[in-house]
Every structure is written in structure tokens, then in C-alpha cells.
Amino acid sequence: MDEKAILHRYLRTRRDDLLGKLDGLSEYDIRRPLTPTGTSLLGLVKHVASVEIGYFGEVFGRPAGLELPWFADDAEPDADMWAAADETREQIIELHRLSAAHSDATIEQLPVDATGEVPWWPEERRHVTLHQILVHMCVETAHHLGHADILRELVDGTAGQRPGDPNLTPRTPDEWAAHRARLEAAAQEAAGSTATPNPA
Structure with missing residues (x-):
């Protein structure tokens, strides 16, 4: 498998993992x-889908033809990071699907050394290659997937990428509670027992 295919596979996997954080909620x-800054699961999906359209669309002269009002010049700050009451789950999931399909077409059709320009980056580094943008979007998506991992655990205790995730130590809920209590005790001991326990 060549380098472009490897990066593309990682990107697709992280996209699917991020979208899966909405399942069952x-x-x-x-x-x-x-x-405190308002991060939400659906907002993360909306943001990642939105920026991916730009990086694999506009940057390489392949606009997706999708109007994203939260990126308009007069949009309020961070409008891409949360879902308004009239934006449905289905609409944002469809945006995610369209963004992925458009990006996949760009990745498949262009060579890894194809050049593009990121107009929202500083002049000295806005000239890029497809390889660079693939790496950038793998990192961007994984970055926000990490946020989503923590948010989902806060919502309902679900951890890991999927049931039986081999990267997560298998423990019962009682065993996780005991493990957390042990970590809390270690933190308090290190702090000289002056810390106030976090009830989360």
C-alpha cells in the first residue's frame, strides 16, 4: 500500500470513529x-466535516458547491462548532457524508504531490501538497476525535472506539470505580491531601 493510500485509510477510519460517537445518544x-468553551459531540462532527470540505475542495480548486453559512463573513464566531436547534442530526450527518465523498474524490483523483493553496493560512506557508493536507486532516480529525472520546465518556460512560476495543483495559463498572478511586487517592496524597476531590 502506498503512502497516499495509508494516509487515506487512517483518515477514513478516524472519520468513522468520530461519527460513531453520536450513536445511541x-x-x-x-x-x-x-x-466551559461549549464543546459538544454534534458540534465536533459539524466542524470536522466543514473544514475538510475546504481543505480538500477550495485548496485544490475543487469547490464542493455546498454553502456553509457558518463560514460566511458575517457569521458569528465559532458557528461551525455547535448545532443550532433547527440544524438536525440528519443534516449534519449528511454534511459529514458529502464532505467525506468530496474529499475522497479529490484524494483519489490527484497525485500525492499535487499542489494547492490554503488562502486562510499565512502567505509563507499557504502553498501545500496533497500529502501535507492529508497529514493535516488526519491530525485534525484525530485531535477532535480525542475531544469526542472524553465527551462521550462524560455523557454515558462509553469509552474506547467500539465495544471490546483492545486498547481499553477490560474492567467491570465496579472495577473502573475502584481504579478511579485509587487514582484520586494518589493525586490527593501527592498534593499533600489539600486538594478538593473532583466529584465527576
Whole structure:
């Protein structure tokens, strides 16, 4: 498998993993802000799908023909990072699907050394190759998937990429509670028992 194919496979896997973080959750739980800066699961999916369209579309002269009002000049800041009440789960999942299909077509049709220009990057580094953008989007998607991993665990305790994830130590809920209590005790001991336990 060549380098482009390897990077493309990683990108597709991380995309699917991110979208899977919505599975089985209510409308409220996929939308509710779970950090002080308002990060939500559906917002992460919307953001990653939106930026991927730009990186594999506009950058290589292949616009997707999708109007994303949250990127308009008069849009409010961070409008791509959360879902308004009238933006449905289905609409954002469809955006994710269209973004992936458009990006996949660009990746498949262009050679890995194809050149493009990122107009929103500083002049000295805006000239890029497909290889560079593939790496950038693998990192970007994995970065936000990490956010989504933590958010999903906060919502309902689900951890790992899928049931039986071999990267996650197999423990029962009681065993995880005991493990967490042990870590809390170690943290308090290291802090000289002056810390206030976090009830989360």
C-alpha cells in the first residue's frame, strides 16, 4: 500500500470513529455543551466535516458547491462548532457524508504531490501538497476525535472506539470505580491531601 493510500485509510477510519460517537445518544446529549468553551459531540462532527470540505475542495480548486453559512463573513464566531436547534442530526450527518465523498474524490483523483493553496493560512506557508493536507486532516480529525472520546465518556460512560476495543483495559463498572478511586487517592496524597476531590 502506498503512502497516499495509508494516509487515506487512517483518515477514513478516524472519520468513522468520530461519527460513531453520536450513536445511541439523545438529541440533547449530542448537542449539550460539555466544556466551559461549549464543546459538544454534534458540534465536533459539524466542524470536522466543514473544514475538510475546504481543505480538500477550495485548496485544490475543487469547490464542493455546498454553502456553509457558518463560514460566511458575517457569521458569528465559532458557528461551525455547535448545532443550532433547527440544524438536525440528519443534516449534519449528511454534511459529514458529502464532505467525506468530496474529499475522497479529490484524494483519489490527484497525485500525492499535487499542489494547492490554503488562502486562510499565512502567505509563507499557504502553498501545500496533497500529502501535507492529508497529514493535516488526519491530525485534525484525530485531535477532535480525542475531544469526542472524553465527551462521550462524560455523557454515558462509553469509552474506547467500539465495544471490546483492545486498547481499553477490560474492567467491570465496579472495577473502573475502584481504579478511579485509587487514582484520586494518589493525586490527593501527592498534593499533600489539600486538594478538593473532583466529584465527576
